[in-house]
Structures are given as C-alpha cells and as structure tokens.
Amino acid sequence: MSELESAVPPPPPCEPVANPLLDDNWCFRAYETSHQVVVGLFVLSVLLCVVGGRRLSQTGRTRLGVALAVVLQLTVFVWTVLRLYTGKFILSVDLPFDVCNMTAIVHLPLMMLFRNQFLFDGVFLATWGGTVQALITPHLYDEYPHITFLKFWIVHCGIVLLSIYAAAVNGQRTHGMRSILNFHVYMGGSQALSYVASLMVDGNFTYTVRPPPTGSILSHLGPWPLFLILPHFICYPIFFLADYICNAFDGVAKKPKKA
Numbered sequence: 565m566s567e568l569e570s571a572v573p574p575p576p577p578c579e580p581v582a583n584p585l586l587d588d589n590w591c592f593r594a595y596e597t598s599h600q601v602v603v604g605l606f607v608l609s610v611l612l613c614v615v616g617g618r619r620l621s622q623t624g625r626t627r628l629g630v631a632l633a634v635v636l637q638l639t640v641f642v643w644t645v646l647r648l649y650t651g652k653f654i655l656s657v658d659l660p661f662d663v664c665n666m667t668a669i670v671h672l673p674l675m676m677l678f679r680n681q682f683l684f685d686g687v688f689l690a691t692w693g694g695t696v697q698a699l700i701t702p703h704l705y706d707e708y709p710h711i712t713f714l715k716f717w718i719v720h721c722g723i724v725l726l727s728i729y730a731a732a733v734n735g736q737r738t739h740g741m742r743s744i745l746n747f748h749v750y751m752g753g754s755q756a757l758s759y760v761a762s763l764m765v766d767g768n769f770t771y772t773v774r775p776p777p778t779g780s781i782l783s784h785l786g787p788w789p790l791f792l793i794l795p796h797f798i799c800y801p802i803f804f805l806a807d808y809i810c811n812a813f814d815g816v817a818k819k820p821k822k823a
Contacts, residue, residue: 584709586650591707598708603699606721610728617733625733629676629726636668636722643715661761661769663754664695668719672726676734684736685743686750691727692806693747693799695720703776731810738807747803748796755792 581587592598613632617625640660647653660669667687675683698720706712730736758770768774775782775791781798785791 578707585711586646586652587710588652588705588712589707589710590705592702592704592713593707594702594704598713599702602717602721606699606717606725609721610725613725613729614732617729626676626679629729629734630673632722632726632729633668633672633676636672636719636726639715639718639722640665640668643711646711655765656762656767659761659765659767659769661758661767663690663751663758663770664698664719664723666754666757667723672723675730676726679730679734679736681736682746682750684730685738685746686754687723688727688731688736688738688810689743689747689799689803689806690751691724693795693802695723697781699724732813735813737814738810740807743807744800744803751796 576590578589578591581589613628617628620628644653644658644660647658660666667690671683671687674680675687698716702716702720704713704716708714755770755772759772761767762769762773771782772792773788775785782791782795785794785798
C-alpha cells in the first residue's frame with residue numbers, strides 16, 4: 565500500500581530541488597519532524613471529525629462521511645494528473661491497483677454512501693491489520709511539500725480516519741467471525757486484482773509479488789505466496805481486538821433523530 569516499489573533503485577542523497585512540489589527530493593525520513601507532525605494532525609483530525617460528526621443529523625453524518633471520502637478520491641486523481649503532466653508517471657508503480665488506492669477511489673465512497681456491511685468489514689479490518697502499519701513504517705521517499713508526500717498521508721490517514729468515523733459516528737459494527745470471513749473475501753479479491761495488474765505491467769501492487777524494500781513483517785513470512793496468505797491469519801488477534809473496540813462504541817454513537 566504505497567507509492568514506490570522494490571524495483572525502484574535505492575534513493576539518492578537528499579538535495580535541494582528547483583520545484584519542491586513536483587521534483588523528487590528523497591528527503592523523507594521516518595520518525596523525524598514531518599512524520600511526527602502528520603501523526604499529530606491525524607489524531608486531531610480524528611477527534612474533530614468524530615466529535616463534530618456526532619453533533620450532526622443522520623443525513624449530515626452521511627454527507628460529511630461522503631465528502632471526506634471524495635477528498636481521498638480527488639487526492640488520488642490530482643496526484644495522477646500531476647505525475648502525468650510532469651512525465652514521471654510509471655505504469656508499474658503509479659497505477660492505482662494497490663489496496664489503499666482502490667479503497668480510496670472506490671470502496672470508501674460506496675461504504676460511506678450506502679453503509680454497506682461487506683465493504684465496512686473489509687475496510688475496517690484491513691485498516692487495522694495493514695493500513696495502520698503504513699502510518700508507523702511509511703514506504704515513502706519524498707518530503708513535504710512534495711505531491712507524493714501529501715498524497716501518501718492524505719490517503720492513508722484518511723482511510724484510518726473514515727474507518728473510525730464509520731464506527732464511532734455512523735454506528736457501523738463488525739460481527740466477529742462473520743466479518744473476518746468477509747475480510748478474507750474482500751482482501752483476497754483485492755490482492756488477486758493487484759497481482760494480475762502487477763503481472764501485466766511488471767509491478768508490485770499491494771506487495772503481491774515481493775515484500776516492500778523498506779522493511780515489513782512480510783519479509784519474514786517466507787517465499788511467495790506464503791507472505792500473502794499468512795498475514796490473513798497472523799492478524800487474527802488484531803481482528804478480534806478491532807472487533808471488540810468497534811463494538812465498544814455501542815452507546816457512544818447513538819443514532820440521532822432524522823433532520
């Protein structure tokens with residue numbers, strides 16, 4: 565769930581660039597100032613959206629959720645247009661066939677608009693089983709204000725935020741093993757699409773061909789396809805914890821009266 569893949573050569577040294585918005589600067593370093601600031605802003609955004617969303621009517625809650633999902637859609641679209649404009653768009657890297665991009669473009673808007681249970685199960689558990697790791701160990705090279713830096717954090721933080729919003733504000737719930745089975749279908753289908761796309765353009769979407777080069781638990785789970793299959797089951801403790809936390813919102817996200 566990232567913007568660059570392992571076929572890309574190691575990054576050159578961090579140096580000043582003429583256009584910090586569009587020119588690759590290779591200056592991002594995990595856990596340093598920009599990473600800390602983004603995580604802080606993310607936590608603040610979650611609090612504001614949850615507290616503010618719970619003050620809205622049912623219609624208002626849906627509208628806010630859909631609007632936030634559209635922001636993620638537009639982020640991916642604008643980033644893609646800018647990469648094409650600068651001539652830096654690489655099919656094997658930049659096509660939106662990793663799970664996070666597919667979630668931002670298709671799954672989240674549908675989930676927020678229709679409150680679909682299958683999509684909620686898949687997105688919610690995938691978020692806590694995988695997307696959260698991207699916030700902790702980001703596979704990112706370009707520093708702020710580069711467009712890839714902005715897109716990476718808006719999309720990944722947005723997915724986590726909206727999964728929390730769906731539970732804490734919209735009142736959606738996971739249902740134990742039934743939701744975990746839905747997750748397996750959701751993630752298996754997404755991985756299959758990513759893998760086929762990867763084979764067609766010699767890519768590595770959703771790391772379905774090889775683990776990420778920046779360090780991940782996938783690197784320690786054996787050869788393909790074991791490192792794709794085992795996380796589905798290794799994450800069971802996380803899934804059960806996520807299911808417990810999700811259902812702990814009962815009594816917190818009470819349904820408001822219709823406006």
